[in-house]
Every structure is written in structure tokens, then in C-alpha cells.
Amino acid sequence: MQFPKKEHYSVDELYKMANEMRVDLIKMLTKAGSGHSASPLGTMEIWTAFYFHILNHNPKKPDWEERDRLLLSCGHYCPVRYTVMAHAGYFPHEELWTLRKYGTRLQGHPERERLPGVETTSGPLGSGLSQAAGMAKVAKMDGKKWWTYVLMSDGEQQTGQIWEAAMFAGNNKLGNLIGILDRNNIQINGFTEDVMPLEPLMQKYEAFGWHVQDIDGHNIEELIDAVNKAKAVFNKPSLILAHTIPGRGVEFMERKYEWHGKPPNPKEALEAIREIRTLGGRIRSEHE
Amino acid sequence: MPINKAAKLVENILDKAKLEAKPTRDGFGLGAVAAGKKDPNVVVLCADLSESTRAQMFQKEFPDRYVEVGVAEQNMASLAAGMALAGKVPFIASYAAFSPGRNNEQIRTTISLNNANVKIMGAHAGVSVGPDGATHQALEDMALMRVQPNMKVFAPCDVWEAKKIVEAIAQIYGPAYMRFARDKTPVITTAETPFAIGVAQLFWESAKEKVDVAIFACGPLVHESILAAAVLEKEGLGVEVYDSSSVKPLDEKTVLAAAKKAGAVVTAEEHQAKGGLGGAIAEFLGENHPVPVIRVGVKDRFGESGEPDELMVAFGLVAKDIVAAAKRAVELKK
Numbered sequence: 001m002q003f004p005k006k007e008h009y010s011v012d013e014l015y016k017m018a019n020e021m022r023v024d025l026i027k028m029l030t031k032a033g034s035g036h037s038a039s040p041l042g043t044m045e046i047w048t049a050f051y052f053h054i055l056n057h058n059p060k061k062p063d064w065e066e067r068d069r070l071l072l073s074c075g076h077y078c079p080v081r082y083t084v085m086a087h088a089g090y091f092p093h094e095e096l097w098t099l100r101k102y103g104t105r106l107q108g109h110p111e112r113e114r115l116p117g118v119e120t121t122s123g124p125l126g127s128g129l130s131q132a133a134g135m136a137k138v139a140k141m142d143g144k145k146w147w148t149y150v151l152m153s154d155g156e157q158q159t160g161q162i163w164e165a166a167m168f169a170g171n172n173k174l175g176n177l178i179g180i181l182d183r184n185n186i187q188i189n190g191f192t193e194d195v196m197p198l199e200p201l202m203q204k205y206e207a208f209g210w211h212v213q214d215i216d217g218h219n220i221e222e223l224i225d226a227v228n229k230a231k232a233v234f235n236k237p238s239l240i241l242a243h244t245i246p247g248r249g250v251e252f253m254e255r256k257y258e259w260h261g262k263p264p265n266p267k268e269a270l271e272a273i274r275e276i277r278t279l280g281g282r283i284r285s286e287h288e
Numbered sequence: 289m290p291i292n293k294a295a296k297l298v299e300n301i302l303d304k305a306k307l308e309a310k311p312t313r314d315g316f317g318l319g320a321v322a323a324g325k326k327d328p329n330v331v332v333l334c335a336d337l338s339e340s341t342r343a344q345m346f347q348k349e350f351p352d353r354y355v356e357v358g359v360a361e362q363n364m365a366s367l368a369a370g371m372a373l374a375g376k377v378p379f380i381a382s383y384a385a386f387s388p389g390r391n392n393e394q395i396r397t398t399i400s401l402n403n404a405n406v407k408i409m410g411a412h413a414g415v416s417v418g419p420d421g422a423t424h425q426a427l428e429d430m431a432l433m434r435v436q437p438n439m440k441v442f443a444p445c446d447v448w449e450a451k452k453i454v455e456a457i458a459q460i461y462g463p464a465y466m467r468f469a470r471d472k473t474p475v476i477t478t479a480e481t482p483f484a485i486g487v488a489q490l491f492w493e494s495a496k497e498k499v500d501v502a503i504f505a506c507g508p509l510v511h512e513s514i515l516a517a518a519v520l521e522k523e524g525l526g527v528e529v530y531d532s533s534s535v536k537p538l539d540e541k542t543v544l545a546a547a548k549k550a551g552a553v554v555t556a557e558e559h560q561a562k563g564g565l566g567g568a569i570a571e572f573l574g575e576n577h578p579v580p581v582i583r584v585g586v587k588d589r590f591g592e593s594g595e596p597d598e599l600m601v602a603f604g605l606v607a608k609d610i611v612a613a614a615k616r617a618v619e620l621k622k
Contacts, residue, residue, distance in 0.1 A: 112402055121402040124397050127362075131370030134368060137367070138371050138374035160362070161366070168360070
């Protein structure tokens, strides 16, 4: 289903929508039989806030020139983006069940040429910040008013290209570029600080000429507030370090790197959906 | 002399001493300025090599449309992809060994698969780079670019053809790669020499009734092939020489017709003999009209330091090597 078109959703509504969409995310991953679970679940609040509050966009005109650009650098997060895009009206809801199937527009990693609205093609880590910087540079050159946002994972901060791009954005004072770094502490081989430590991330970005804030990535009000603050910083690119819990909403997945790159099986999916619908058993589900 | 008059080449083409020599990279600088005047969306990005790649010529004319990225070729490729997706026509300039060498995956994902309108300018391709040695002598760049869907590949024979290619690719949508070899290359074409994407131009038409061998060349080896043709004709062989600067799309129609007419083909390029123009022609003819194809190119080795001219001789990339290849191709017909 598609959420009703509204000028303003309340924060409570946004949380409910995020939870509702988590159910679809679990369903689509289970049907696909492969794909990533933890980080998509963990960033659902971020995507919900962007598509239903922050972004200036038009789902019916994905190539509208004045739209804000939201890039996904870590392409493997795409199931959450697809789920939220479907609910925002970019494509029919039932298309979600084609994820990763032959002939689908919802490729295992997103492709711009196949699905309008995803802004770019991503999968190999570390190239999204460069592309976002390129777009922001164009907007700055041409005096355009749109904003460029890019969601990055923490694991991809290990690539050299991220820091090449961070240096470029700082040097070019791209105040119209806002990066969201999903700090969930996991990557395929384990916890980031065990695999290849990233800290101190805030100081690193600051040293590259960025304005940095850190927030609870599940707190929609904090995120919206941070984006507004970032927009007020005129002469520096902004980084919002969003601390999230991977697998958020499904207790047996939370904080476990083992859930980075696999979907739930049908039995696990039922358990996950029950948990999401009862908010971890705190409420009775209307579906029970 | 059997020079194709329609090709409008320079006079004295067989006398190297009388030919003007200019770096092909000047063609990039001149072409970028011309394209920039025509289209305000043309921008140039460079990775700390603006003088050497001639990106500087554009920078002087359009300082606000020149983007310096520092020594960061991976960032440059994806940055350009982002700029292209926002409506610009970015040209990215570096040495071919670094771009498309170092940033190959970024080109594959964010430019080719993304079908982003980025033009990649690879300077210092080939052994004729000279003293800098193997690290800076790209010999596999066309192979890397030729196998990526959506990507077009060009290797101009001289400065004027380079300029024409730059202006042509600025006007069509889609990813393109152009390599330029050698510091100073004899200028053999003129402003009037025809150029079209995907068309091999006939530069030398046989003086004889019968054509024994057709030579397809690109880059500095086009001139060497003309010198070779003059020798071969003197020795009694009928020869055609085509400038195949458009490596992809390949002019399959012309290659097929020439192979049918001559029955033997030689390719010549300053690149690995595998994977470049010779590879493209051998693949195509193998499936469509199998005839002997002898490839003149670098034989599975890296380059090394030396003076450009001595390296061209040492690596078997001059007229006498093309003569030998042609004779062998003719021999194989029997």
C-alpha cells in the first residue's frame, strides 16, 4: 500500500509508518531469499524521515530538476529504500515482491537506469560521497537551490575514496552537501572496531573541513533537527553521524553482525513480524 | 602516390623530416575549448596534471568550469559521474595508467553501468611516453575500456584528429574514452580530413588493381602504417591503410569489406597486441570472415625507460615491423 499523500506527517505518524514498513521489508527479504537485513532495518527511521518529511521531491516526476537528491552510497541497503519509495508512490507496492528476481527493476544493488528515483547506481562501496559531491558542486556552480544528501555506511569509511571525496567537499566548501553516516558498528566480518577501527570518526571529518553532529539515528525529531542545523551551516559540508542499532525492531537480529548479509527464513520472518507488530510484546497486535 | 585524396592529408606524408610534429594531447586542450564554447555544460576535471594533459588550456578559457581534484583519480571518476547526472558534460583528464588504470571499478560502476555522460581522457598511453618508464606507460587501457558496455573507445592518429574526437564526443550522450600517445606525433591529417564516430577512414588506397593486405591502425601507428605501405607497394604488394581511430564502435562494415577484398589483415597499435584494436578486429573477423590477422602491438610485456623513438623500435612498433607483419599475413593466405 501507499501512504496517503500529506503535506505534514506528525512524528508519531512517522514512527508508525516506519514500523509498518519494517513488516514489508521483512516480507520482501524473505521472498527474495537473499539480501541484507540488519542495516536496512536499522535505518528505517532515517529513510522514513527523508521521504515523508525532509526531501523536496515528487514521486511522479523522479527526474524533476529542482528535486533534492538523496544518494545511497552503500547499495546493499537498497531493500529499505525500495520499501519506502513504494510507500511514497514511486512504483506499485506489489513490485516489492520482485526484489532480486530476474527482470526486476529492484536489482540486488540499485541501478539508476532501471529504477527512476534511485539517483545513481551503487554497490561497490565508497563511491557515493564522490558522486554526491559532484552533484553538490554542480548546484553550487549554477546557483541551484536543491540539496544533496548521501547515506553512507560505517564499513565503507575504510575505503580510500571516501576520504578523497571528503577532502574535495571540504576544500570546495560544499555547504549544500549533507552526509548521513549510519554508525551501526557492524560489517560482514564482524564489528568495525575489530575488523579495522574507524574512530574517532567525528574528529576525522572535522579535520577534513566538515561540520559534524552526532545523533540517535532512531530518533526522527533529532534527525530532522540535525538536518535543519546542517542546512544553516553555509560554508562547510555537513556530516550527521547517526548511531543506529543494526536489525532494529527484531530482537534476535539486533546488534548481530551475522545478520548483515542474510534474509530471515520464513519461520524467522513470522517471528520478526510478530515482534514488530507488538513492538517487542509491549502491545497487542491488531493482526493477532 | 596512392594517398586517398578524399582524406585530405598533409603533403610530404612519406618524409618524416618535413612533417610538423605536435603532441596529440594538444588536440584535447583545443577540442575541449571548442566544445566548451559551444556548450556551457562542458566542464573539465583534472587530477594534478593540468599542464601535462593540456586541461590547462580549458582552465585558462573557463576558470569557473575547471575542477581540480588533486591526486585522486577514483574520486575524480565518481565526482564526474555525479556532475554528469546533474546535467554537466565532464571531461576527466589524467594519465591513462591512472585513469582508467587505477579507477577502473569507479568507471565501471558509476560511469559505464550508470550510463553517465563522462568523457575520460587518458594521456601518456603507450611506450613512447619514454623516460618515465613502465609505471607510466599504459598499454592495456583500451582493453580495459573496450569490454565495458556503453563505453566508446578512441585512439587518434594526431593532434587534429584528437580535436575532432573531443568535439564529436562532447555532442553525443554517453561514456567515452580517448587515449593520447606520445609527446610529439607527426601531423598527418588536416582540418578538412573527414572524421565520424564508428568510421574507419581510408588513408592509403592501393595503386595496384589487386589489394593483397589491408592494414587497420590507430594512434601514431597510422603514420608508420603509411610508411610501411609505401615500402610494400614498391615490393609489389597492393595495400590499403585505414585509420581506425574509432576502436569502439568498430567500423565493422569497412573491416569486413576490406578483409573480403584483401584476404589478409594487419592491425597496428601502440598497446598490448591483446585486447585493443587488433583484438577487436580479430574477434570480429573470426566470427564473420576468417582471414589471416597479424597484430602489431606490444607482446605481453611492460614498457621501460628510454627515448621514445628507440622504444618504438625496441618494442616492434615501427614501419619495418608492419612490413614484416604484412608479408606474413600474405604468406598465410597461401
